[in-house]
Amino acid sequence: MSVFLRMASSPGEIRLAVTDHDTLVDFALWRPGAPDRVGDVYCARITALLPAMGGAFVDLGNDPGLESGGFLPVSKDTPPLTEGQSVTVRITRAAQGGKGVRVSLTAPDAGTGTGTGTGTGTSAHDGATDGNLPHTGPGLRRCGPTPLERLAARWPTARIVADSPAASARIPVHLRDRRVQGLAGLPEDIEAECTALEDAEVALPGGMRATITPTPALIAIDMDAPPARGAQAKQTAQFAANRDALPTLMRQIRLRNLSGAILIDPAGLATRKRQALLEPVAACLATDPLRPRCLGVTALGLIEIVRARIHPSLPELLGSAHGHALRALRQIVTHDPTATILRAGSRLIRALEQDPLAMADCAHALGHPLALRLDPSLPDLHWSAD
Template identity: 40%
Template sequence: MTVEIRVSRSPGERRVALLRDGVLAGYRVERPARPDGVGDTLRGRVVSRLPALAGGFVALPGGESGFLPESECEGRRLPPEGTILTLRVTRAAQSGKGLRISARVKQRPSGPLALLERGPDQALRWAAAHPAAPLVVDDPAELARLRAALGPRATGGAAFDDALESEADSLALPETPLPGGGRLIISPLPALTAVDVDSGGADPREANRQALPELTRQIVLRDLAGPILLDLAGLSLKARGALEPAIRSALVGDGLVQALGFGPLGLFEMKRARIHPPLHEVLADRPLARGLALLRLAAREAAAAPHRVLALSAPAPVLDAIRALPGALEEFAARAGRPLVLRDASLEEVSDA
């Protein structure tokens, strides 16, 4: 099997894709100015012990806090309040839950609350997991950073072709097509994610079997986590039960998922470990997601026409989100050799009227 890592950097954003034999098998959107923190090493202070939760809360640098389970402490006992600890972030803040941290790291000398070491980004994590995989990187600064860490494995080139761009865009949509005309409908909710198999008029048994490989793939690509409920297409409870071995087999390749089986409502229940924020949460800030997509297009136009002065016209919330993301506009100016003019589309409409 051939594994390849593609890294596409645009102002304010990094997109990383993992391909196996040319098929998209992993995808992550990162905002370098706002990393999710997983893998970071921090110095924090125990501020409260909560025996009922078998853990406690720890004050972290930047005014953040994290939950430290007793199971992640030396001797499985939470130290007294006020104790300074060296900690590692094991789960990003997501789904309304804060950072999860561990004290099972080498303790460093006591001191003020601080970020001691930043954890690896997704390109470095996948590079470590696949030491023979080459990396294709489309940005000179990003290429220099990865080459410093990985050597000649990282090479410059077009990271995302049109097909990969299209598939990456489709992951923001709630539906994904299946062979034979069916579809998966993916509905993330605060407490769980519901996945519905729509047969599209095909034989339900065949549609469900076709859905299973794509179900696992979409769960991984979208980084869905927490409780996940699968509603198969048009089968009796007894017939659904007959598909349980096939469902469990399809999920085996995902080491983060735990298959629980069918519940009384005929829904197959599974639970996937929460580590990084799911894709729908990363994209939940619609003005920012839209603004970064427009910056990506503007950067391409600037590269194609290096002497043109470019202006970005967008609604005020989109422009405000771009301005609020540290370094995004500065990164555009550094790449393009000139700043990007921002124009409030609503004011332009008033002027035209």
């Protein structure tokens, strides 16, 4: 057995790395105290019908992060809806890019795939994963699968390796027969590759590099190549370099879960030459479980890809206030374990106040509580520890 689903834990966060013969083949971040809620089933109430937008807004209750409700697309096959009507919906796309969650209608007793709980019951969300929830109005009825469960379903032969008792305890009952006895951290080379996923620059074969720039509307990827050398014509050499780098770049897109509109600017190629890259791009995309589409080359010579937006991308998770707050906890646990106070601006403080599991993990790792102190003098997303 060579495929392993490895769990590397830090306060409030577990990095999930699927490896095959010491090669990283899949990756996800699991934040038990701040789930993205994809797959969750809610009792909802229609608050506004918006035919011009092709859908309706629904109230999902008072769960933190869902105060703005969700958007329910309506098609010609959707049963008639009225404002104030109660419906059962499943979240199909997480809140991301400044937009709220998207939902679809589902049967009240419909299952949610592999989501049967984390086995810990340590938060309102985690503790509500088994069975239907009693409710008198809009609110959560059943939780969807966690990132661990999603990866375990995608890699059904992978054995699960945890790095700590706390991580091991989060493995749900139905996956515990796949758990490897004992504890083990990430192999050094896998840990380095997981850490490199946080960098905007990606090293590609042949000395090429790519720079990934997320924006609210799209993901821009700029490929750069070293000067062409040897007897080959420059355009021929540049084409070969771009073609050979594409599999690594497409792999990075999957590992980072880059989604939505993706525009790639190949290095040093005339527009007509870029058309020839569409075939290797399509071949690389064929193995992506989200089945992205390559729409062609734009008038500006950019390769245009559309990849389904379901879960937040890694850059969005890391760049959020919550991502910065969890990074602060990780650095304190690793480099300043005697600290007792975390000072930060309002966005980081609010993010940690909304994730009590992360604070509990931090206190357990430090051996003492970490107090939060609001410090408006600090720049946004900055912090200090005392």
